[in-house]
Amino acid sequence: MKNWDTQKTSLAERLADGRRYASGKTVEAVDLSIFLQAVIRPGDRVCLEGDNQKQADVLAAALANVDPARVHELHMIQSGVVLPEHLDVFEKGIARKLDYSYSGPQAARIARMLFGGKIELGAIHTYLELFARYFIDLTPQVALIAAVSADKDGNLYTGPNTEDTPTVVEATTFKSGLVVAQVAEIVDRLPRVDIPGDQVHFVVEAKKPFYVEPLFTRDPAAITEIQILTAMLAIKGLYAPYGIRRLNHGIGFSTAAIELLLPTYGQKLGLKGNVCTHWALNPHPTLIPAIESGWVQQIHSFGSEVGMDEYTRARSGIYFTGPDGSLRSNRAFCQIAGLYACDMFIGSTLQIDLHGNSSTVTASRIAGFGGAPNLGSDPRGRRHPSEPWLQAGKEADPEGPAPLRRGRKLVVQIGETFGEKNEPQFVEQLDALALAKKLNLELAPVMIYADDVTHIVTEEGIANLLLCRDKDEREQAIRGVAGYTDVGRRRDAKMVQRLRERGVIHRPEDLDIDPLDADRGLLAAHSIKDLVGWSGGLYAPPSKFRNW
Amino acid sequence: METLSYRHKAKESATGSKRLAIIGVVASGNLEVLVERVLPGTECQVDINTAAEGFGAVWEAVVADFVERRSPGGLKLSINDGGARPDTVALRLAQAVRLIEEDDQ
Amino acid sequence: MSTSKPEAPVVPIIANRKIVSWYEAPARQRVRLVLDSGSFQEFIGPDQREESPHLQVFDLPTQFDDGIIVGRGRIAGAPVFVAAQEGRFMGGAFGEVHGAKLGGLLRAARDVRSIPVLIMFDTGGVRLQEANAGELAVAEIMRALIEARTAGVKVVGLIGGRAGCYGGGGLIAGCCSALAVSEQGRISVSGPEVIETNRGVEEFDSRDRALVWRTMGGKHRRLLGGAEAFVDDTVESFRNIALHLIGAVPGFGPDVLKAEQARLEQRLQRFGLCADAVDIWKAEGVADTEAVPAMAAADFNDLANKAREPRYDAR
Numbered sequence: 009m010k011n012w013d014t015q016k017t018s019l020a021e022r023l024a025d026g027r028r029y030a031s032g033k034t035v036e037a038v039d040l041s042i043f044l045q046a047v048i049r050p051g052d053r054v055c056l057e058g059d060n061q062k063q064a065d066v067l068a069a070a071l072a073n074v075d076p077a078r079v080h081e082l083h084m085i086q087s088g089v090v091l092p093e094h095l096d097v098f099e100k101g102i103a104r105k106l107d108y109s110y111s112g113p114q115a116a117r118i119a120r121m122l123f124g125g126k127i128e129l130g131a132i133h134t135y136l137e138l139f140a141r142y143f144i145d146l147t148p149q150v151a152l153i154a155a156v157s158a159d160k161d162g163n164l165y166t167g168p169n170t171e172d173t174p175t176v177v178e179a180t181t182f183k184s185g186l187v188v189a190q191v192a193e194i195v196d197r198l199p200r201v202d203i204p205g206d207q208v209h210f211v212v213e214a215k216k217p218f219y220v221e222p223l224f225t226r227d228p229a230a231i232t233e234i235q236i237l238t239a240m241l242a243i244k245g246l247y248a249p250y251g252i253r254r255l256n257h258g259i260g261f262s263t264a265a266i267e268l269l270l271p272t273y274g275q276k277l278g279l280k281g282n283v284c285t286h287w288a289l290n291p292h293p294t295l296i297p298a299i300e301s302g303w304v305q306q307i308h309s310f311g312s313e314v315g316m317d318e319y320t321r322a323r324s325g326i327y328f329t330g331p332d333g334s335l336r337s338n339r340a341f342c343q344i345a346g347l348y349a350c351d352m353f354i355g356s357t358l359q360i361d362l363h364g365n366s367s368t369v370t371a372s373r374i375a376g377f378g379g380a381p382n383l384g385s386d387p388r389g390r391r392h393p394s395e396p397w398l399q400a401g402k403e404a405d406p407e408g409p410a411p412l413r414r415g416r417k418l419v420v421q422i423g424e425t426f427g428e429k430n431e432p433q434f435v436e437q438l439d440a441l442a443l444a445k446k447l448n449l450e451l452a453p454v455m456i457y458a459d460d461v462t463h464i465v466t467e468e469g470i471a472n473l474l475l476c477r478d479k480d481e482r483e484q485a486i487r488g489v490a491g492y493t494d495v496g497r498r499r500d501a502k503m504v505q506r507l508r509e510r511g512v513i514h515r516p517e518d519l520d521i522d523p524l525d526a527d528r529g530l531l532a533a534h535s536i537k538d539l540v541g542w543s544g545g546l547y548a549p550p551s552k553f554r555n556w
Numbered sequence: 557m558e559t560l561s562y563r564h565k566a567k568e569s570a571t572g573s574k575r576l577a578i579i580g581v582v583a584s585g586n587l588e589v590l591v592e593r594v595l596p597g598t599e600c601q602v603d604i605n606t607a608a609e610g611f612g613a614v615w616e617a618v619v620a621d622f623v624e625r626r627s628p629g630g631l632k633l634s635i636n637d638g639g640a641r642p643d644t645v646a647l648r649l650a651q652a653v654r655l656i657e658e659d660d661q
Numbered sequence: 662m663s664t665s666k667p668e669a670p671v672v673p674i675i676a677n678r679k680i681v682s683w684y685e686a687p688a689r690q691r692v693r694l695v696l697d698s699g700s701f702q703e704f705i706g707p708d709q710r711e712e713s714p715h716l717q718v719f720d721l722p723t724q725f726d727d728g729i730i731v732g733r734g735r736i737a738g739a740p741v742f743v744a745a746q747e748g749r750f751m752g753g754a755f756g757e758v759h760g761a762k763l764g765g766l767l768r769a770a771r772d773v774r775s776i777p778v779l780i781m782f783d784t785g786g787v788r789l790q791e792a793n794a795g796e797l798a799v800a801e802i803m804r805a806l807i808e809a810r811t812a813g814v815k816v817v818g819l820i821g822g823r824a825g826c827y828g829g830g831g832l833i834a835g836c837c838s839a840l841a842v843s844e845q846g847r848i849s850v851s852g853p854e855v856i857e858t859n860r861g862v863e864e865f866d867s868r869d870r871a872l873v874w875r876t877m878g879g880k881h882r883r884l885l886g887g888a889e890a891f892v893d894d895t896v897e898s899f900r901n902i903a904l905h906l907i908g909a910v911p912g913f914g915p916d917v918l919k920a921e922q923a924r925l926e927q928r929l930q931r932f933g934l935c936a937d938a939v940d941i942w943k944a945e946g947v948a949d950t951e952a953v954p955a956m957a958a959a960d961f962n963d964l965a966n967k968a969r970e971p972r973y974d975a976r
Contacts, residue, residue, distance in 0.1 A: 424641070
């Protein structure tokens with residue numbers, strides 16, 4: 009007779025084992041490793057938060073200190089591999105298999121460990137895809153999560169950096185998994201309840217806030233003239249003609265430059281109210297001037313950003329906030345919003361090949377995917393029309409009958425032809441292919457596939473891939489904006505000229521933009537201090553950005 | 557360090573009457589361009605002293621395009637380069653010509 | 662909670678290039694905009710190609726002016742000698758030629774006697790690659806500066822660039838008749854990393870930038886009396902303060918030196934036991950010390966003037 013209750017039975021056993029180290033739901037920090045040894049079984053699927061920004065750092069450290077003889081063969085499932093402890097568990101034989109999405113800070117070490125066979129890789133995912141698998145075939149048996157505070161019933165306040173937590177808890181707790189939360193403090197009354205206590209089994213008071221990476225802050229002082237030129241091209245050559253109101257910006261200096269040019273260059277072009285009104289975006293400090301100048305109606309966020317709590321609290325007309333006043337973010341919903349409810353994604357990459365495939369993988373660093381493959385993809389399930397979507401669809405398929413024609417989301421790759429350390433952005437073959445061979449992967453890690461990319465913007469101009477009629481035109485359109493890279497210098501000059509005449513390639517002059525006018529004087533803010541000024545003192549930048 | 561030099565004949569002479577202009581700073585990823593109106597007719601010369609070795613072909617292409625687009629006849633441009641990218645070089649060359657063509661401030 | 666909020670920057674729809682940030686401006690632009698239009702004549706300009714004779718050995722590129730511009734011009738019609746360091750070339754550091762240009766300018770001023778000198782500092786100190794020549798140059802510059810002052814020349818220092826004013830630059834600044842500094846400016850001899858390396862991170866965490874600015878930054882220097890004037894980060898503010906200071910500073914001689922000795926002794930007596938700049942500000946009667954870093958220039962100057970009038974007779 010089949011026993012249908014094994015998961016509920018297992019949960020009951022783990023709860024009993026865990027309660028030996030707990031008082032009510034509370035576990036003391038000093039007992040944490042022993043406690044984890046008691047509740048985690050060998051071979052468990054464990055989700056350790058590991059979000060893009062916030063880290064359950066106390067739980068990570070405790071997990072890395074369990075006895076590998078008692079706890080081993082764990083299958084780690086997490087959005088972000090960020091802390092050294094996230095990889096220590098593999099070094100120590102506590103964990104064996106890994107499924108994840110993003111590994112920015114650990115990109116070099118994770119590459120070494122993967123090549124060295126220390127980690128059995130399940131797959132690298134985009135965030136939304138990993139969340140999807142939490143509900144199908146990667147459901148965690150134990151979730152180790154991070155919250156700001158808890159009450160004695162285990163209700164949790166996750167605050168501005170709510171991020172992945174509701175999604176992780178939903179999948180775990182409703183499939184009879186165990187949920188353990190670290191909080192800075194246990195209080196009598198929470199500002200608001202983000203996760204109900206029914207869904208949380210144990211809480212540990214870490215006595216300090218969870219660690220958060222300041223990922224989305226770009227110092228205006230570091231923005232160069234060339235980045236400003238690419239931003240001007242994007243605004244005049246894409247935002248204006250397509251009428252982009254709903255969008256997502258990937259992080260980077262070119263997009264930060266766009267944000268800072270809206271109140272000045274964008275204003276001069278008469279675009280306020282017509283573009284950039286609705287955003288799927290974290291609280292970027294560089295968007296403050298545009299918000300204060302009245303460009304923005306609404307923003308939904310994946311997470312928060314260090315230093316922006318008071319500002320977002322004071323701008324509840326723009327951001328999503330709870331009844332307590334603080335920001336409420338949600339990565340899963342914001343990723344969905346970016347996929348279906350935005351008409352443009354624009355972001356940067358490390359390499360683009362002759363088809364238009366783009367990748368951030370190099371031979372020695374594996375940064376994973378994060379959210380870009382999702383945000384930078386054309387949502388074929390979309391059905392509601394909008395002007396930019398219909399316009400792009402028409403460019404892609406001019407011959408087809410209009411009522412049966414799919415629209416297209418604009419997926420734009422923006423960046424200078426040469427990147428960091430003067431590495432060319434345009435290559436004949438992506439490093440990702442060599443990596444796939446080395447690691448025996450079935451698929452080369454491509455961030456955004458060629459058939460999703462609609463436009464490429466460099467300092468040399470804009471290539472509209474929607475208007476390319478075949479592979480050769482596509483290749484020459486890419487070469488035609490690849491500047492002085494080897495790829496760019498090997499262009500067929502005659503064909504590039506024809507593409508320019510057809511409007512497939514726009515040079516700055518074609519848009520009446522003089523590269524010599526791309527000057528830092530155009531930025532609405534020149535420094536982090538200027539951003540603080542724009543915010544009326546509400547933005548409190550982290551120490552490393554201060555020069556006062 | 558590598559030294560490169562290119563001599564061209566431009567389509568036209570540079571306008572303006574200033575004898576001398578300078579733009580940019582020598583730093584990582586940046587360069588300075590000193591431009592002097594000392595050559596006859598439409599002759600043009602670009603002399604480069606660069607910290608990044610082995611990029612002769614790229615410099616040649618950048619300089620050729622610059623001469624074609626900006627007609628810097630009569631000008632000698634001298635560069636101290638701290639490893640700037642080609643697009644930055646093109647920008648500074650264009651800025652240098654604009655400066656020497658401007659009326660005296 | 663401070664009542665004086667940080668100001669939103671003035672940003673007209675098309676950025677007005679006359680509102681130029683000192684911090685952002687290259688040295689050449691600072692010189693051109695501080696002086697009366699068209700009045701600048703450069704000495705040993707870049708076309709002379711007096712470049713560093715040492716950097717090739719290290720495979721480092723040189724700059725035609727070796728990172729410092731010297732010459733003469735006029736400010737509000739009156740003649741002035743000017744030197745401006747380019748902080749982005751080798752960190753504005755002193756090398757053989759760089760140092761010789763500044764030393765030569767000060768000797769010229771000494772000999773002419775009647776024309777003041779403006780030094781726009783933007784330096785991390787002496788270039789490691791030219792250490793001996795650089796150190797010698799700093800010593801020669803200090804001597805030339807004092808000789809110039811003895812001859813009646815006013816020497817005013819302006820500080821607000823990326824590199825700050827460190828090392829030998831800090832020493833030279835200490836010899837000037839007066840100093841003006843903006844918020845971004847820092848004045849010190851040892852830099853934050855050097856202090857941390859030598860004294861440990863508990864003593865001084867160089868990554869705590871708020872601490873760095875409290876210890877060496879423009880506002881603290883003004884409150885401590887290490888700088889006579891604090892200005893906004895605009896070329897116009899620096900031009901105006903330069904004019905003011907050239908007019909306001911008195912002569913130089915043994916009496917001034919004795920007064921400076923007394924002033925410094927008194928500073929040590931009053932503040933020697935203070936652990937942090939905040940303690941010094943409190944001792945000077947600043948009520949809301951937490952508000953100081955974020956204060957706008959005008960409000961800060963009101964506060965600074967109440968706490969400590971600039972003393973021009975004791976430097």
